[in-house]
Structure formats: structure tokens, C-alpha cells
Amino acid sequence: MSTQKLYAGAKLRELRTARSLSQKDFAARLGVSLSYLNQMENNHRPVSAGLVLALAREFGYDVTELSAGESARLIADMREALADPVFSDPPLQAELQLVASNAPRLARAFLQLHRAHRQGAEQLASLTDALGAEGTTLAPLPWEEVRDFFHYCDNYIDPVDRAAEHFATALGEGDRLAAMARLLEERHGISTRTRLGAPIRHYDPDTRTLTLAAEAGAATQLFQAAHQLALIAHGDLLEATLDLARFRTETAREICKIGLANYFAGAAQLPYGRFHAAAQETRHDLERLALLFGASIEQVAHRLSTLQRPGAKGVPFFFVRVDQAGTITKRHSATRLQFARFGGACPLWNVHQAFETPGRFLRQLAETPDGVRYFCLSRDVAKPGRTFHAPVRRYAIGLGCEIAHAGALVYADDMDLGNDRAYQPIGISCRICERPDCHQRALPPMDRGIRIDPNARGTLPYALR
Known part of the structure; x- marks a missing residue:
């Protein structure tokens, strides 16, 4: 079996410049020649095993960070953008690989430019009467900008995650909702109450009262209380993270602050160390993990996709949530599978069938056009409207990993992983899927x-x- 060569020039340059080292000094620390280092930094030669060991020894570098995760995302995003009919002669895959590896900032700038073009075309098509009006802009939509921020952070924000894990120790493992109310009262002077018919969460800063919907389950109440605590007790940390993100608009910054508070809440409810250990022990049994941590199956699946802490990474999962129209409402991938930025997911993927079999897990062995095979798990989730007349929101979630990791999942125990005919062909988007007979x-x-x-x-x- 051939092994894939590792080209990580951008990562090497980033590590060297972060430590203010010249190429000569960096090469000396790593025990390689200056010319050899120069070739690796420019992706003319792959990173050698000896250099990987030297990086870990000399700099304590987590060598898993050398993986081409960001390059894979950039290539997938560029391929989708280049499927736009405006490009009559799109670059070859090898050319996209060179850009993603050697000039990632250029790749991101191209994606921003294409997004502006796409939004401009949509405005011309559907809002021609608004053209020229004050405030018209081709800047990225705020929620798209926030989505990309989390996407390129591997959906893992280390300072926020660690702060939430530290806070979780104070909650203990008993009645965490009662412990949360007690901590809010003792440390921040905030009283917590529940009320029928109330919004899911409402905080009154004047009376320092947090009101939670009585109809919501304990998992939702705990999550919302932790969200509010993040805004109050860890506001400086959230603001510092937002400063690093450098969003273009205040709206994007405000949306991301909510996202970071949600991230804190999920990490406090499912603290990294304990959750990671439990995931390994239960072999990623979503229902058992939900019971152990008092969380929903969607929360557990989402959290599994964020276990990307350097030095303590979990199984690299992809996670997606789609609505009944097939629109992707949440997406993240720590695998080589990257989701379409526009439109829905491939209809051959089992996540769409989950709506037809409520309450059941569906399993699928799938293969993408690049020959990579995946184990896919999907299930429907429903969010009740809390009253008879309120609509029920229905979604389907998908969780999966590359087939090399399938043995770590209890769901794959009786699957015929070695049978080539058991794998169903799936794609990313029709415009970038090469299969001629789909x-x-x-x-x-x-x-x-x-x-x-x-x-x-x-x-x-x-x-x-």
C-alpha cells in the first residue's frame, strides 16, 4: 500500500516565523541543510519522517497539525467556486493543490472575491430595485463570515474550550442544573427561575434575573444557563477571540459572539477530557453518551466533531445537519470530506433518508469520487414547538469518519467493511462530481x-x- 507524501510548506513557514527564526537557524535546529529546508517550505519536497521527529523534539510541536486539513477545505471550496459558469477554463486539481499549499491567503482572498461576485449576481437578479440604495454592499453575509471562521478553526477554539472545561469541574457530576443556579447566585448575584411560556432564555441585567422556559428539557436549560454565564463571566475572553477574527462588520462580530457563547455552553456541558474518555470507552455510542452527560443526541454528535485539541485529538469526524428541503444548516468536517458551500448535500447520502425512518439510526458505507471511503451515520432530530399550535422543527443529522476509524464506532461492528460492493457512491456537489452515470x-x-x-x-x- 502506498503512503501519501506530506507537503506542509505553509505550516513550516508559519512555525518558523512565529518563533522569529531565520531559515538558517531553523534548519540548524532541525538538523537539515538550508537548501533542503527551503525546498520543503516551498513544497518542492515532502516533509521527511526525521523532520517530523525533530519538530516534536525541538519545538514540542504537535505533528498532527501538519496534516492537510485546511488545504483540503480550501481545495474543496475553490473547486466549488470554480464550478461557476463564469469560469470557462477552471484550473486542474494539481494547480489548486499548489495554491492551497503555497498561497493559502491568496486562496481565501479568491473565495471572498467569488462570494462577493455571487452575492452581486443574486442582488442583480432579485433586488434590482434596490441597486444603488444606501447601504448596498457586496461584503460577505455576516453568518457566512462567521461560519467560515469556525470552519477554518477546525470548529475547535482552544481558549474557550479550556475555560469551559475548567468551569465544568465546579458543576460536579450530580444535579448540574441546580449547581449552575447556585454558582450563578453565589459568584455573580444572578437568580435563576423557570416559567411556563417564557422564551427559551431571557436575562434581565437590571434585576440580574435569568429566566428559562419551564417547558424546555434539563439539557436545554443547562445549555442556556451556561451560554448566559459565558457572556457575563467570560466576556473578555470572547471579545479577545473576536478581536483575532477581524470580522468585517459589527453584525458578524455579534453573531460570532453568540456562537462563541454557544461553544462555551456545549464545552461546559460536555467537558473535553471527560467526554473524550467516555467517547472512547463507549465506542462513540451517541445514546449512551447523551444519557451520561444529560445532553441531546445532536449535542453529542456535534461535540464529537470538535474533539481536535492538539495532543489529545479524537476520531476525526464530519458533522452535518440538514432541514427537510436538504439545505445544510450546520456543517463541519475534520475529514477529507468537505461539504458544498452553496446548496444542499448529495441526495445519495443517507442523511436524507433519516426523515423517512424517525427515531432510527441509519448506517451507510460510502465512497466519494476521489476514492476515499467513509462510514456514515444519520438520524432525524425534532425540536418541539412547546405548544399545540407551534410548529415542530425537523432536521436530520449526519456523523461519519473515514473507514480507517470505523472500528472505533460501535455502529460499525457488523458492517462488511472489506466488501467493495457494499460502498455506495456519493458526491459533494453535482458541479464538482466527476461521476458520469449518476x-x-x-x-x-x-x-x-x-x-x-x-x-x-x-x-x-x-x-x-
Whole structure:
């Protein structure tokens, strides 16, 4: 079996410049020649095993950070952007790899530019009467900017995660909701109450009263109380994180602050060390983990996808949530599988079937066009409206990992992982999926022309060239 060569020039340059070292000094510390280091930093040569060991020895560097996670995300995002018909001759995969590895800032700038173009086209198509109005902008939509912030942080914010884990020790393992109310009262002078018909969470700064919906479950009440505590007790930490993000608009900053408070709440409810150990012990049994930590299955699945702490990483999962229209409402991937930035997920993926089998876990062995195989798990989740007339929000969640990690999941125990025919073909987006014979194809791939024959009709109304 061949091993994949590791090119990590951008990571090496980042490590060297962060320590204010010249190439000569850096090479000496690592025990390699200056020319060899220069070749590796420019991705002309792969990183050697000896250099990996030297990085760990000399700098205490977590060598798992050398993985091409960000490059894979950038390549997937650029491929999707380049599927836009405005690009008549898109670059080759090898060219995209070079850009993502050697010039990641350029890649991100290109993605920002394409996003501005896309939004401009949408404005021209649907809001022509508003063109020229005061405040019209082509800047990234605030929630897209926030989504990308978490996406490129691997959905793991170390300072916030560690602060939440430290706080969780004060809650203990008994009635954590009662402990939370007591801590809010003793440390911050905030009284907590529940009330029927109240909003899910409402904080009155004048009376220092936190009101939680009585109809919400204990897991939701604990999460919301921890969210409010993050805003009050860890506001400086959240603001410092936001300063580093450098959002373009105040709206994006405000949205991200809510996101960071949610992150703190989830990490306090499912503290990293204990949750990571329990996940390994239960072999990632979502239902057992939900019972152990008093959380929902969606919270557990989402948290599993964030276990990316350097030196203590969990199984690299992808996590996604889709609505009944197939729109992706949450997405993150610590694997090579990257989700479409626009539109929905591949209809061949089992996450869509979860709506048809409520209350059941669905399992799937899947293979993407690049030949990478995955174990996929999906289930429907419902969020009750809390009154008879209120609508119920329904979603489906998907959690999965590359097949090399499937043995760590209890759900894969009786799956025929070695059977090639057991793997179903899935894609990312029709515009970047090379499969010519997919019966669910909605659009031709960006790098293939089409041939129209008025006298013949197959599965598709056209044939790929």
C-alpha cells in the first residue's frame, strides 16, 4: 500500500516565523541543510519522517497539525467556486493543490472575491430595485463570515474550550442544573427561575434575573444557563477571540459572539477530557453518551466533531445537519470530506433518508469520487414547538469518519467493511462530481462538456463528453 507524501510548506513557514527564526537557524535546529529546508517550505519536497521527529523534539510541536486539513477545505471550496459558469477554463486539481499549499491567503482572498461576485449576481437578479440604495454592499453575509471562521478553526477554539472545561469541574457530576443556579447566585448575584411560556432564555441585567422556559428539557436549560454565564463571566475572553477574527462588520462580530457563547455552553456541558474518555470507552455510542452527560443526541454528535485539541485529538469526524428541503444548516468536517458551500448535500447520502425512518439510526458505507471511503451515520432530530399550535422543527443529522476509524464506532461492528460492493457512491456537489452515470445528477460537472441527441434519451437528457 502506498503512503501519501506530506507537503506542509505553509505550516513550516508559519512555525518558523512565529518563533522569529531565520531559515538558517531553523534548519540548524532541525538538523537539515538550508537548501533542503527551503525546498520543503516551498513544497518542492515532502516533509521527511526525521523532520517530523525533530519538530516534536525541538519545538514540542504537535505533528498532527501538519496534516492537510485546511488545504483540503480550501481545495474543496475553490473547486466549488470554480464550478461557476463564469469560469470557462477552471484550473486542474494539481494547480489548486499548489495554491492551497503555497498561497493559502491568496486562496481565501479568491473565495471572498467569488462570494462577493455571487452575492452581486443574486442582488442583480432579485433586488434590482434596490441597486444603488444606501447601504448596498457586496461584503460577505455576516453568518457566512462567521461560519467560515469556525470552519477554518477546525470548529475547535482552544481558549474557550479550556475555560469551559475548567468551569465544568465546579458543576460536579450530580444535579448540574441546580449547581449552575447556585454558582450563578453565589459568584455573580444572578437568580435563576423557570416559567411556563417564557422564551427559551431571557436575562434581565437590571434585576440580574435569568429566566428559562419551564417547558424546555434539563439539557436545554443547562445549555442556556451556561451560554448566559459565558457572556457575563467570560466576556473578555470572547471579545479577545473576536478581536483575532477581524470580522468585517459589527453584525458578524455579534453573531460570532453568540456562537462563541454557544461553544462555551456545549464545552461546559460536555467537558473535553471527560467526554473524550467516555467517547472512547463507549465506542462513540451517541445514546449512551447523551444519557451520561444529560445532553441531546445532536449535542453529542456535534461535540464529537470538535474533539481536535492538539495532543489529545479524537476520531476525526464530519458533522452535518440538514432541514427537510436538504439545505445544510450546520456543517463541519475534520475529514477529507468537505461539504458544498452553496446548496444542499448529495441526495445519495443517507442523511436524507433519516426523515423517512424517525427515531432510527441509519448506517451507510460510502465512497466519494476521489476514492476515499467513509462510514456514515444519520438520524432525524425534532425540536418541539412547546405548544399545540407551534410548529415542530425537523432536521436530520449526519456523523461519519473515514473507514480507517470505523472500528472505533460501535455502529460499525457488523458492517462488511472489506466488501467493495457494499460502498455506495456519493458526491459533494453535482458541479464538482466527476461521476458520469449518476442517476441523481442535477447538473453536468464543470470539467465535462455535454452532448445532446434529440433522438435518444437515457437516464439524463444529455450525455457527458
